[in-house]
Amino acid sequence: MGLTKTEFFTESQNKTAMLLKALGHPARVAIVEHLLKVKTCVCGDIVNELPLAQPTVSQHLKELKIAGIIKGSVEGTSVCYCLDEKAFESLSAYFTNVLTDLQNQNSTCC
Amino acid sequence: MGLTKTEFFTESQNKTAMLLKALGHPARVAIVEHLLKVKTCVCGDIVNELPLAQPTVSQHLKELKIAGIIKGSVEGTSVCYCLDEKAFESLSAYFTNVLTDLQNQNSTCC
DNA sequence: ATCGTTAATCGTAATATTGCAATCAAACGA
DNA sequence: TCGTTTGATTGCAATATTACGATTAACGAT
Numbered sequence: 001m002g003l004t005k006t007e008f009f010t011e012s013q014n015k016t017a018m019l020l021k022a023l024g025h026p027a028r029v030a031i032v033e034h035l036l037k038v039k040t041c042v043c044g045d046i047v048n049e050l051p052l053a054q055p056t057v058s059q060h061l062k063e064l065k066i067a068g069i070i071k072g073s074v075e076g077t078s079v080c081y082c083l084d085e086k087a088f089e090s091l092s093a094y095f096t097n098v099l100t101d102l103q104n105q106n107s108t109c110c
Numbered sequence: 111m112g113l114t115k116t117e118f119f120t121e122s123q124n125k126t127a128m129l130l131k132a133l134g135h136p137a138r139v140a141i142v143e144h145l146l147k148v149k150t151c152v153c154g155d156i157v158n159e160l161p162l163a164q165p166t167v168s169q170h171l172k173e174l175k176i177a178g179i180i181k182g183s184v185e186g187t188s189v190c191y192c193l194d195e196k197a198f199e200s201l202s203a204y205f206t207n208v209l210t211d212l213q214n215q216n217s218t219c220c
Numbered sequence: 221a222t223c224g225t226t227a228a229t230c231g232t233a234a235t236a237t238t239g240c241a242a243t244c245a246a247a248c249g250a
Numbered sequence: 251t252c253g254t255t256t257g258a259t260t261g262c263a264a265t266a267t268t269a270c271g272a273t274t275a276a277c278g279a280t
Binding site: 154 | 255256257258259260266267268269270
Binding site for chain 3: 001004044059062
């Protein structure tokens with residue numbers, strides 16, 4: 001059906017999945033890595049950095065913004081983007097916890 | 111077109127996106143969290159833990175396996191699943207690095 | 221006012237994903 | 251052998267995603 005049954009999962013699981021899904025595309029990973037590399041907010045040059053047409057990039061930026069991964073503020077005629085630290089704090093903590101739990105479980109089966 | 115232009119991104123970006131995409135669904139997050147919770151390899155009871163039909167679960171497990179997030183080994187008539195530590199080491203390191211870089215960049219714009 | 225620039229939105233085509241009923245295949249036990 | 255159990259595969263319908271041309275909206279400069 002193409003429709004995810006979100007109502008059967010926990011709030012937390014849905015939120016985690018939403019963040020990860022937003023990052024689950026190479027163009028959006030590239031956007032994040034670019035925002036990280038330039039070390040400051042970027043006003044406008046994101047389209048030039050990606051091998052995709054402007055409407056496509058705009059759409060990816062929108063998805064990242066909806067998921068809470070980037071913030072964007074209008075700056076005259078262009079728009080200023082940067083990463084939202086909260087999202088990465090949350091993801092970093094999530095995977096650190098998973099890894100810790102995993103290392104503590106000492107299973108020998110697989 | 112529905113077709114991701116992977117050829118224009120780096121190997122690393124594609125690999126990261128693939129891992130994150132595989133985790134970008136609440137059912138697959140739930141599978142991971144279940145495998146973590148039971149503290150050992152799980153042979154078979156995953157279908158009963160999820161509010162989804164057996165073929166659907168089987169498909170999600172397949173995607174997680176292809177992405178390298180879980181391992182599965184046949185154990186007689188049932189199949190034994192567990193998490194692949196390497197994937198979580200990689201993801202944990204990735205987000206820790208992003209967060210560190212982000213905290214060092216001290217941007218005041220947004 | 222008009223033009224150029226920047227970025228969002230609309231519309232659409234191609235493809236992917238999600239979910240499940242039905243079916244199949246392999247392994248086990250009686 | 252035959253039935254049962256377990257899990258994968260097939261086939262399909264509904265919906266989502268990806269990508270982009272065309273258009274639009276907002277701003278600044280001339």
